[in-house]
Amino acid sequence: MPDWIRADVERRSLERSERRFGRATRRARRRATFSTQAWTAAAAASPAAAFIDHAWGWFVFGGAALVRAGLSYRELRAFRDRDDALPMPAVPAPGAVALRRSAAARPLRRGEAGLAALVALARSVEDRPPAAPVRTAVAGAVRLVDGLRVSAGQVLACESAARAVADPARRANILATSAQLLDGMNRAAxxxxxxxxxATEIVGTVAAPAAELHRLTEDVERLRAYADGLSELMGTTGRGRPT
Structure with missing residues (x-):
C-alpha cells in the first residue's frame, strides 16, 4: 500500500477511535447524572410519601435512595475530575490526494501511526500508575505530529515549486530546501x-518497583523535551500551532 494511503488510513483510524471513546464517555456521564438526579428526587419525596401513606417504611426507602444518590454523585465527580480527552493534533493534515507521490508521506505516516499506538497504550493503563507518564508521551507525540503536518505542507509546496521552475539551478535550491525539511521530518519520526x-516499557512494568517506574518516567520526560525542541525547529509552538 502506498505511504500516502497509509498516512490517510492511520489518521482516519485515530480520529474514529477518539470519536468512539468520546461517545462512550459522554453516555456514561449522562447515566451518572440521571441516576444522581433520580435518586436525589426519590430521597426528597420520601418524607412526603411517609406522611401521606402513614408508613415509616418510606423513611427507610428515603435513606437507601440518599445513599444511592451519593454513590452516583461520586461516580459523576470522578468523571468531572478526570480529563478523559487525550490531546490531539491541532494542525490539519494534508489530504491524501496532496500526499500522492510526495516524499513527505512516509515520515508523516510513521508519525501518525506512532501517535495512534501511543493513544492505544494510554487507554490501556487508565487509572493505573503508568497512566501519567504515558499521557505525557502522548502530549509529546501530538506536538511532533503537528510539526510533521506543518513540514509536510512545506514539502508539498517545495515539490510543487520544483515542478514549476524551469531553471535547473533554482530547481536544485528548492529541492535542497525540501531535503532539509524531509530530514527534520525523519528525525521527528x-x-x-x-x-x-x-511508553511501551512503562506499560510493561505495571508491577515494577517505584524506582524503576521513576526512571522510565524520566526517560519519557527527556524524550518529550526533545520532541519540543524538534517541534520548534519545524515551525510549531508548544500548543501545536504554526508560528
Missing amino acids: DALDGLLAA
Missing part, C-alpha cells in the same frame, strides 16, 4: 519511535 518504545 525517529524521536516518536523513542517515545513509543519508552
